[in-house]
Amino acid sequence: MKTRITELLGIEHPIIQGGMHYVGFAELAAAVSNAGGLGIITGLTQKTPELLAKEIAKCREMTDKPFGVNLTFLPTFAKPPYPEYIRAIIEGGIKVVETAGRNPEPYMPYLKAAGIKVIHKCTSVRHSLKAEAIGCDAVSVDGFECGGHPGEDDIPNFILLPRAAEELKIPFVASGGMADGRSLVAALALGADGINMGTRFIATKEAPVHENVKKAIVAASELDTRLIMRPLRNTERVLMNQGVKEILEIERDKGAALKIEDIHDKVAGIYPKVMTDGEMEAGAWSCGMVAGLIHDVPSCRELIDRIMREADEIIGKQLAGFAKG
Numbered sequence: 001m002k003t004r005i006t007e008l009l010g011i012e013h014p015i016i017q018g019g020m021h022y023v024g025f026a027e028l029a030a031a032v033s034n035a036g037g038l039g040i041i042t043g044l045t046q047k048t049p050e051l052l053a054k055e056i057a058k059c060r061e062m063t064d065k066p067f068g069v070n071l072t073f074l075p076t077f078a079k080p081p082y083p084e085y086i087r088a089i090i091e092g093g094i095k096v097v098e099t100a101g102r103n104p105e106p107y108m109p110y111l112k113a114a115g116i117k118v119i120h121k122c123t124s125v126r127h128s129l130k131a132e133a134i135g136c137d138a139v140s141v142d143g144f145e146c147g148g149h150p151g152e153d154d155i156p157n158f159i160l161l162p163r164a165a166e167e168l169k170i171p172f173v174a175s176g177g178m179a180d181g182r183s184l185v186a187a188l189a190l191g192a193d194g195i196n197m198g199t200r201f202i203a204t205k206e207a208p209v210h211e212n213v214k215k216a217i218v219a220a221s222e223l224d225t226r227l228i229m230r231p232l233r234n235t236e237r238v239l240m241n242q243g244v245k246e247i248l249e250i251e252r253d254k255g256a257a258l259k260i261e262d263i264h265d266k267v268a269g270i271y272p273k274v275m276t277d278g279e280m281e282a283g284a285w286s287c288g289m290v291a292g293l294i295h296d297v298p299s300c301r302e303l304i305d306r307i308m309r310e311a312d313e314i315i316g317k318q319l320a321g322f323a324k325g
């Protein structure tokens with residue numbers, strides 16, 4: 001399938017694997033890229049720029065297809081040395097960067113000078129327009145359904161995507177709630193040029209996370225995510241578990257007076273415990289409502305081939321049949 005996104009990124013299928021903390025390692029990025037999508041290494045999961053350079057080199061050994069790096073500008077507890085991470089990305093020959101969180105404008109000149117295509121992930125039309133204005137090549141429009149940080153506007157993709165299509169000139173992909181061929185066709189119908197998936201790619205054979213995480217996603221329904229950190233205006237959609245229950249109790253008690261220190265031990269340093277050690281009750285980890293649509297653990301190639309086959313069938317048979325009527 002050819003869209004503005006496949007053309008821009010030089011990939012076969014319009015499917016991107018979004019950056020995911022402690023999930024987006026070389027193994028997953030290479031598997032997605034080898035299957036014809038765009039795999040993405042999560043920059044800040046690598047504790048230093050030197051380690052990111054090694055992860056990029058490792059991924060390059062595993063695929064000769066394009067892959068990207070995610071750089072998240074979130075209010076993290078530590079202050080990462082972003083310029084040095086960017087140097088590792090440029091020196092590693094990376095040609096696609098997914099930025100997320102705060103405005104990437106200060107870093108745009110360096111990325112553009114290195115010929116890097118920048119896809120900014122954002123949760124509103126106004127932020128998408130800002131990304132377009134500062135020279136981003138594409139945006140990933142993250143609806144309220146998404147795993148991770150859906151922002152504070154709470155606009156689901158059935159509204160957000162067509163609104164983005166009305167306003168944007170640059171290509172964009174639909175992110176949040178995407179799982180299968182139905183998602184891809186719907187996203188295209190709403191004006192997007194492809195899809196970005198997070199949660200769906202965790203439940204794949206190659207995702208280098210503990211089996212417990214994959215089992216938890218397959219077992220979860222669309223009712224099992226919760227929003228935390230709302231009073232801090234740093235809302236995150238996470239899978240319900242004991243740690244999240246405790247966070248929600250603290251948030252209820254503190255109300256608007258909540259401070260990050262009140263829940264710090266249940267939101268910081270949790271990812272290695274969950275993703276590596278499989279401690280499923282340890283605390284908060286991002287997960288989308290799309291868990292309700294995830295029923296198996298295929299390889300990335302099986303997943304992407306299936307999405308493209310389903311999309312072809314829906315467009316060629318189901319929808320073509322309606323058009324005739």
Ligand SMILES: Cc1cc2nc3c(=O)[nH]c(=O)nc-3n(C[C@H](O)[C@H](O)[C@H](O)COP(=O)(O)O)c2cc1C
Pocket residue numbers: 017018019020021023042070071072099100101121142145146147148149175176177178196197198199200285286287288289290
């Ligand atoms: C476990 C997990 C970790 C994530 N970590 C990051 C991250 O570090 N940076 C980022 O920009 N997005 C992160 N995301 C968001 C994804 O890249 C993607 O935008 C989101 O998962 C899309 O929604 P979906 O889960 O419904 O597909 C994360 C998502 C998940 C599920």
